[in-house]
Amino acid sequence: MTTCRICVPVLLAVLAAGLAAQDVRCPARISTEQTLSQPVAGWTNQMDAAPNMLAGVTFYDGPPKDMASLAPDETRVKGKVLASWDLTPNPGRQYWLACGYAGTRVTLVRPLPKELRSCMVTYDPTATVDGLPSIERLVCK
Numbered sequence: 001m002t003t004c005r006i007c008v009p010v011l012l013a014v015l016a017a018g019l020a021a022q023d024v025r026c027p028a029r030i031s032t033e034q035t036l037s038q039p040v041a042g043w044t045n046q047m048d049a050a051p052n053m054l055a056g057v058t059f060y061d062g063p064p065k066d067m068a069s070l071a072p073d074e075t076r077v078k079g080k081v082l083a084s085w086d087l088t089p090n091p092g093r094q095y096w097l098a099c100g101y102a103g104t105r106v107t108l109v110r111p112l113p114k115e116l117r118s119c120m121v122t123y124d125p126t127a128t129v130d131g132l133p134s135i136e137r138l139v140c141k
């Protein structure tokens with residue numbers, strides 16, 4: 001039986017990269033609290049208890065505040081829309097993910113692990129959230 005001294009560290013690195021990729025997910029729903037800036041005469045406000053559902057994702061080259069959003073390449077397969085983003089290493093910059101939610105201006109943002117090279121989102125155009133095709137799957141490698 002031959003032992004590979006390099007195989008174990010390489011396998012561990014591949015597994016670690018795979019685990020990092022699994023962590024790249026937007027929460028499917030969030031709960032927010034919103035208030036009126038000022039009362040509206042003759043009206044009473046009430047809070048809807050429904051959660052805010054994931055409505056869209058945006059990938060950025062650098063922090064989202066820099067407004068450098070990336071455009072995806074899109075294809076259609078069996079009625080689904082597949083959007084993919086190439087995350088070619090960019091020295092000095094990091095890619096970010098922003099998750100947008102229906103019924104709120106709250107957006108969750110986070111930097112992506114530097115070892116990722118691509119992300120793909122599968123959309124179902126037959127179902128919508130906040131007027132956008134629903135997100136079925138987000139996979140980054």
